[in-house]
Amino acid sequence: MTEIGPSPGLRERKKAATRLAIRREAFRLFEIQGYANTTVEQIAESAEVSASTFYRYFPVKEAVLISDDHTQPIVDAFVAAPAELSPVAAYRHAVAQVFGGLSDAERENAIVGQRLLYTVPDARGLIYSEYTRLIDLVTDALVHRLAEPTGRTERRVIAAAIVGVLIAMSDNSPLPGADLDRALTILDNRFA
Incomplete structure (x- = not known):
């Protein structure tokens, strides 16, 4: 398989890891509490980021999907x-x-x-x-x-x-x- 482009730098890898962690924790909470009963604040806390960081990656809760x-x-x-x-x-x-x-x-x-x-x-x-x-x-x-x-x-x-x-x-x-x-x-x- 050929490379799509240059390997991402440290900053891009950290951003990807944060995005993945937010999504993973959101999905975990959705499974436990249900989608409607899960807040952005709960997702952010579980992913160990601030709510403002959540919104930098996802403009609305639905976007995490x-x-x-x-x-x-x-x-x-x-x-x-x-x-x-x-x-x-x-x-x-x-x-x-x-x-x-x-x-x-x-x-x-x-x-x-x-x-x-x-x-x-x-x-x-x-x-x-x-x-x-x-x-x-x-x-x-x-x-x-x-x-x-x-x-x-x-x-x-x-x-x-x-x-x-x-x-x-x-x-x-x-x-x-x-x-x-x-x-x-x-x-x-x-x-x-």
């Missing part, structure tokens, strides 16, 4: 994927590269967060917002992936098809892995 720290690395790996790959194959490549590089703790954190995301009614709007944001990011990234210039509408349709498959395979199935890969292969074969 979103594993958006994988989104930009996937988009970066998508852009950097071998030029000969189709957009769908490049996205498959990017997902495999990013999720294949997760530690066991990061993988477990992502799975628990996604499972909660689909079961907490207050978070349903966040799912939609994140998928829409991903469509926008992939649309913009397709400028670098497509051999011929295309209009924004065409790029957005391609991005929406890719993200649509992600939505279909991820609903109530955290980190669908092989199922997502098979579904993206089907889409890629239909585009060919």
